[in-house]
Amino acid sequence: AQSVxxxxxxxxxxxxxxxxxxCNYSSSYSPSLFWYVQHPNKGLQLLLKYTSAATLVxxxxxxEAEFKKSETSFHLTKPSxxxxxxAEYFCVVSGPRGSYIPTFGRGxxxxxxx
Amino acid sequence: xxxxxxxxxxLITATGQRVTLRCSPRSGDLSVYWYQQSLDQxxxxxxxxxxxxxxxxxxxxxxFSAQQFPDLHSELNLSSLELGDSALxxxxxxxxxTGLTEAFFGQGTRLTVV
Numbered sequence: 226a227q228s229v230x231x232x233x234x235x236x237x238x239x240x241x242x243x244x245x246x247x248c249n250y251s252s253s254y255s256p257s258l259f260w261y262v263q264h265p266n267k268g269l270q271l272l273l274k275y276t277s278a279a280t281l282v283x284x285x286x287x288x289e290a291e292f293k294k295s296e297t298s299f300h301l302t303k304p305s306x307x308x309x310x311x312a313e314y315f316c317v318v319s320g321p322r323g324s325y326i327p328t329f330g331r332g333x334x335x336x337x338x339x
Numbered sequence: 340x341x342x343x344x345x346x347x348x349x350l351i352t353a354t355g356q357r358v359t360l361r362c363s364p365r366s367g368d369l370s371v372y373w374y375q376q377s378l379d380q381x382x383x384x385x386x387x388x389x390x391x392x393x394x395x396x397x398x399x400x401x402x403f404s405a406q407q408f409p410d411l412h413s414e415l416n417l418s419s420l421e422l423g424d425s426a427l428x429x430x431x432x433x434x435x436x437t438g439l440t441e442a443f444f445g446q447g448t449r450l451t452v453v
Binding site: 259261267268269270271274315326327328329330331332 | 341343372374381382384387395397429431441442443444445446447
């Protein structure tokens with residue numbers, strides 16, 4: 226079985242300040258972990274993925290995430306928020322075998338103030 | 340552009356009716372997933388097909404069915420529609436069966452049941 230919990234439903238930051246979106250996962254297997262972004266009225270776009278290689282993963286648009294097995298976390302960060310980062314972000318867990326269906330968190334809405 | 344095509348983009352229909360949503364996966368992808376996104380339930384996995392065969396079922400109602408054709412496109416059939424079926428329906432595709440590769444999402448079909 227696998228599950229993912231996004232700890233904040235909304236995160237509000239000012240433009241130019243750091244972003245932290247928190248995600249905890251549960252998996253019976255070594256997980257694959259992903260972050261997706263959904264802009265209003267758009268489909269989901271992959272930001273980055275972790276599949277048991279380097280624990281610090283760099284993605285598009287300056288985002289990165291760190292896999293911490295001891296904390297079962299995969300938090301998404303960005304040093305400096307941009308107005309265009311305002312969107313819904315989804316943390317996703319999948320597995321190399323067995324429960325390989327991507328399971329989505331409830332999403333975190335990132336609000337960026339000028 | 341993710342390479343996954345969903346049609347139609349919007350659909351408005353009456354309660355009790357039946358609709359068919361279509362998905363063309365990325366070229367070369369054998370796995371197709373269907374998800375339902377609603378405000379109260381978030382992104383819910385419905386069903387997965389791999390190379391024409393059903394591989395996994397999620398929270399899919401008995402009134403809903405799907406299939407994947409020899410050319411790998413997939414259709415999601417929704418019947419006896421209820422107001423609560425109004426949602427955004429996403430199709431995603433991936434190369435393989437495991438969770439090691441990311442899923443690419445279409446733009447979604449917004450279904451409104453009136």
